[in-house]
Amino acid sequence: MGKVGDSLLGGTSGRTGRIVVANVYGNEITRIRPKKMSKKPTVKQELIQSRMKESATFMESYKAYACKHYGVRIGMKSCYNLAMTNLMANFEIDYTAKTITPKYPSLSFSKGSLLPPIPLALTSTAPSAIEVNWQDNSGGTPERATDLAQILFAVKDEGNTMFLENTATRSQETYTANLPATVSGKEVHVWLAFRNDEKSNVSNSVYLGTITVT
Structure with a gap:
């Protein structure tokens, strides 16, 4: 009632x-x-519903982060809504082939005005580990030198993602992530963003590319 x-x-x-x-x-x-x-439901309706489910599954690891750090609220649209919109727009539906394909380079998990990262390289020299390298572009500004790296990993063709918060500082220029043994031999997509010490601002996330894990 x-x-x-x-x-x-x-x-x-x-x-x-x-x-x-x-x-x-x-x-x-x-x-x-x-x-x-x-x-x-029609085939089209089922595909649209599946895209929603796949988008929600992809975001699950960084949902709490996105709810705070994906842009700013626009009217009735929350940060979560904005983050979901990005995923829905880039999980591409082929209605003829009846497939849903993520456009990984266009996906993002972080949106803000902080100085964005400049990625350098991805390497995997140890089993189930990925070394992420970036340039220290803080320009001698102490506040930017201590920004913390936020890193997202997605195994190709698998729904779930892995999110690591507050890893290395911008000035450290590198971080090695030890991932589950199950990713060994698989292709992994990687994104990087920074968040300031106060956790009040973030950078846009940057797609670093893919790497096959040792």
Whole structure:
């Protein structure tokens, strides 16, 4: 049952019939609950639903980070919504082949105004380990030299990702990630971003490329 306080704009919650009223970030909205589908979804609908699920699975490892550090809220769109929009736009559906293919170079996990990283190299000289190298572009600014690297890994053609927060500083120029033994011999996609000490600002993430793990 819906509940009205003072007036519709004065505080409303719950639902009456198919009308749902909710307070979202201080904005009271009403929407119509969709009817339960009695028909089997079409192939197109199934692909769209699968893309949503695959996008959510991809983001699971860095969801908490993205909720704080993917741009800024735009109206009713939260940072999470913006991050999900990036994934949905770049999980490409081929309706003829009935496939969903991630466009890895276009995917991102971090969006902000901090000085972005300059990637140099990816190497794998030890079993299940990836060494990530970047340039110290802090320019002698102490605040930028201590920015911490945030690194995302995605094994090609696998849904889950691995996210490592607050690893090495910008001035250290390198970090070696020890990944699960199951990634040995597989191709891994890598992204890098920085977050400041106060955790109040981040850089845009940068796609570093792929590497086959030793």
